[in-house]
Amino acid sequence: MEVSNTILQIISSFIEADLRVAAPILIAAIGLLYMEKAGVVNIGAEGTMLIGALAGSIGAYLFQNPWMGALVAALAGGLVGVMFAYLVVTVKANQIVAGIAINILALGGTTTVNRIFFGLNASSSDIPSFTKVAIPLLSEIPVIGSLFNQLGLAYLAILMVPFTYYLMKKTTIGLSIRSVGEHPESADTAGINVFRIRYGTIIIGSMIIGVAGAYLSVGLLSFFSENMVSGRGYIALASVIFGKWNAFGVLGATLLFGFGDALQIRMQAIGSAIPYQFLLMLPYLLTVAAWSGFVGKAVAPKASGKPYFKG
Amino acid sequence: MSINILEMKNITKTFPGGVIANKNINLKLRKGEVHTLLGENGAGKSTIMNILSGLYSPDSGNILINEKPVSLNSPKDAIKYGIGMVYxxxxxxxELSVVENVILGIKQRREPFLDIKGSADRILEYSNKYNMGIDPCAMVWQLSVGQQQWVEIIKALYRGARILVLDEPTAVLIPQEIDQLFNMIRQFTAADFSVIFISHKINEVKEISDRITILRKGQKVNTVETSEVSKPELAEMMVGREVLFKAYKKKAVPGVPALVLDKIEADNSKGLQALKIVSLAVKKGEILGIAGVDGNGQSELVEVIMGLRKSTSGSVKVMDKDVTNAHPREILDCSVGHIPEDRRVSGLMLEMNLRENLILHDYHTVPHSKFLLNWKFIKEHAEKLIEDYDIRTPNSDVLAGKLSGGNQQKLILARELHGNPDILVAMHATRGLDVGAIEYVHKNIIAQRDAGAAILYVSTEIDELLNISDRIAVIHSGEIMGIVNPDNVTIKELGLMMAGSKKDTLL
Known part of the structure; x- marks a missing residue:
């Protein structure tokens, strides 16, 4: 009885940890999904998240409210989005190069601003962060109840999955986005403004990615640390591919990555014989698998990564 | 008489760089008529169409709809005034379904939600009315090319088009589908719709139009009543000189089989079977035409012969040498020439100049190179070929991508034919070319035949195949339906075979 209780507890905390570490990746991946569906590949999600993380901690600090932090993060993400959209839609720069530029800019920029704003030895003391919200009844279910005891943002992340799915599938705006991603010339002749759709999805998506950054700095932790995103932006991009550009698929993919991460934390905790450095690699190995076409091909939007030249 | 539903007055359009695409074009479209724009490639037909669709705006001139001046600044405007385009x-x-394609960009009843069900019903109504047989829920990639054309038409009608503009609609259709299209067009005009029919095929134009406007080099030559003009007159107006309708060719003197395919099978890029037990033999001194609707295994057939695609079984022999699944260069070295299906994709390096394009096969051989490229020789060689093959270019420094379609094809002919290959595999060699350039290509290919080459000639144009081939093999779904003699086969028989009937079953 004692033993089985412990096992249940481990499973329960494992499930909780999975969703907790998966949520920021899920939020970023959903943000990416919007622009990916419109044919934009944004490798700059990593940098956008980092900027969102810093903006989130600044916002939360200034307004002494984590939700204001998330809002400021969204605005900062949106600004990065405007810049990225200008580069890849208006100037038609190479999307990968523009994305890398954003990542480098974000890495240096956030470090500098962080040191100016919080000083060299930042501590978490004065930044309010999100707290867990237990959903009544549901959170009391044994084992899986831990799923319903999460940060408020995590629930939002989950709700965005069906929302995004139905938006893409059942609404005119979703159809317009998909058509722009598949065949912008046709969309144009059907009277759809390709530039507006791409600008719109990039900006909205980048705002969501910014919020994903805030989840890290005012959710999981309550301060900003340099390069704290540490690859989650890339993992989010991989999740979109792994999830075959489908919102529910993306949910599954991020849970799988979260699983890898949660697993390595648990295994370290129980003192597994495997060196922890190897365990740390797990989520990234999954990412490499996703990138290298492990999931099959030919499902990406046709116009993915290609700028649209009118006329 | 009947009113002009659409009028274009003194339309002029100049492109950056000074190319005049349209000069003072006048066009009147009556209600309920089929009005053809006839002209060669580059005559300015597409420019007019793009002006009507709102993609280009003219430099000067007016457009009137129902005798009121309008300005068409975007595809949306065109739709608003009832102009429907079928490109x-x-x-x-x-990747989208028929319904999704049709309602794309249209305001929905319950915005922002898509009305899939209601729209599907309306599409089905059109489909039944015009006998199209379209399933609104099918994905577009599942449809045949002909059905896709019908979906394009439904798309225009659904948007409330009263004027349909059809751009070379028959290019992708088999004869039976062309008849079906013409029946639809007659139904449209009977319901007082107007049709602008863009084409360069004189036979069809004669059959379907009420009036014809002939364009040449961006200018209007004339507008005539179809009943008052003969085919040769039309051709002369279109080209500006008399054209020979039949390519002049002597009777073939076939020799030994040079290219022999024995029970070839192969998969397409999606891993599905594309060729089923194809056996063919092309003899020296003959042209074997391959007829069929696009996408029935022709590309795979040519790729297997040229070593660009692995066959899963069977053998390919070139002059008795087994070259099944050999490296492409090994096959080219067996004196095989190849005119690839798309000159801009696999025929030429558009970003390289003419010199470089002309030595793509030979660059590694003496005298083109001895470790280092011998540019002096390459330049002289290029200049000679440019002259021999009448390639219109200022010099050999020009990038291949800057040439017109006809000159690009001449460039490929020069590269492939100057060594007088024993075997020539040509696919869509005249696609998108104007009458003059087509004549040139045919003349050169027939000359190769007369010099003893075995030629496999793949085309989707039946008229062309009847004209140039000594025998025609019809391919459908990767299978040879039969081989016929062009002198005693009817277009209807060819059409039935292209649609999947075996030759034996026709008798």
């Missing part, structure tokens, strides 16, 4: 390169999105 030559379909504007459908293969």
């Amino acid at each position: 030559q390169h379909f504007q459908l999105i293969p």
Whole structure:
């Protein structure tokens, strides 16, 4: 009885940890999904998240409210989005190069601003962060109840999955986005403004990615640390591919990555014989698998990564 | 008489760089008529169409709809005034369903939600009315090319088009589908719709139009009543000189089989079977035409012969040498020439100059190179070929991508034919070319035949195949339906075979 209780507890905390570490990746991946569906590949999600993380901690600090932090993060993400959209839609720069530029800019920029704003030895003391919200009844279910005891943002992340799915599938705006991603010339002749759709999805998506950054700095932790995103932006991009550009698929993919991460934390905790450095690699190995076409091909939007030249 | 539903007055359009695409074009479209724009490639037909669709705005001139001046600044405007476009390169999105394609960009009843069910019902109504047989829920990639054309038409009608503009609609259709299209067009005009029919095929134009406007080099030559003009007159107006309708060719003197395919099978890029037990033998001194609707295994057939695609079984022999699944260079070295299906994709390096394009096969051999490239020789060689093959270019420094379609094809002919190959595999060699350039290509290919080459000639144009081939093999779904003699086969028989009937079953 004692033993089985412990096992249940481990499973329960494992499930909780999975969703907790998966949520920021899920939020970023959903943000990416919007622009990916419109044919934009944004490798700059990593940098956008980092900027969102810093903006989130600044916002939360200034307004002494984590939700204001998330809002400021969204605005900062949106600004990065405007810049990225200008580069890849208006100037038609190479999307990968523009994305890398954003990542480098974000890495240096956030470090500098962080040191100016919080000083060299930042501590978490004065930044309010999100707290867990237990959903009544549901959170009391044994084992899986831990799923319903999460940060408020995590629930939002989950709700965005069906929302995004139905938006893409059942609404005119979703159809317009998909058509722009598949065949912008046709969309144009059907009277759809390709530039507006791409600008719109990039900006909205980048705002969501910014919020994903805030989840890290005012959710999981309550301060900003340099390069704290540490690859989650890339993992989010991989999740979109792994999830075959489908919102529910993306949910599954991020849970799988979260699983890898949660697993390595648990295994370290129980003192597994495997060196922890190897365990740390797990989520990234999954990412490499996703990138290298492990999931099959030919499902990406046709116009993915290609700028649209009118006329 | 009947009113002009559309009038274009003194339309002039100049492109950056000073190319005049349209000069003082006047066009009147009556209600309920089929009005053809006839002209060669580059005559300015597409420019007019793009002006009507709102993609280009003219430098000067007016457009009147129902005798009121309008300005068409975007595709939306065109739709608003009831102009429906059916483009030559379909504007459908293969990954979306028929319904999604049709309602794309249209305001829905319950915005922002899509009304899939209601729209599907309306599409089905059109489909039944015009006998199209379209399933609204099918994905577009599942449809045949002909059905995709019908979807394009439904798309225009659904948007309330009263004027349909059809850009070379028959280019992708088999004869039976062309008849079906013409029946639809007659139904449209009977219901007082107007049709602008863009084409360069004089036979069809004669059959379907009420009036014809002939364009040449961006200018209007004339507008005539179809009943008052003969085919040769039309051709002369279109080209500006008399054209020979039949390519002049002597009777073939076939020799020994030079290219022999024995029970070839192969898969397409999606891993599905594309060729089923194809056996063919092309003899020296003959042209074997391959007829069929695009996408029935022709590309795979040519790729297997040229070593660009692995066959899963069977053998390919070139002059008795087994070259099944050999390296492409090994096959080219067996004196095989190849005119690839798309000159801009696999025929030429558009970003390289003419000199470089002309030595793509030979660059590694003496005298083109002895470790280092011998540019002096290459330049002289290029200049000679440019003259021999009448390639219109200022010099050999020009990038291949800057040449016109006809000159690009001459460039490929020069590269492939100057060594007088024993075997020539040509696919869509005249696609998108004007009458003059087609004549040139045919003349050169027939000359190769007369010099003893074995020629496999793949085309989707039946008239062309009847004209140039000594025998015609019809391919459908990767299978040879039969081999016929062009002198005693009817277009109807060819059409039935292209649609999947075996030759034996026709008798």
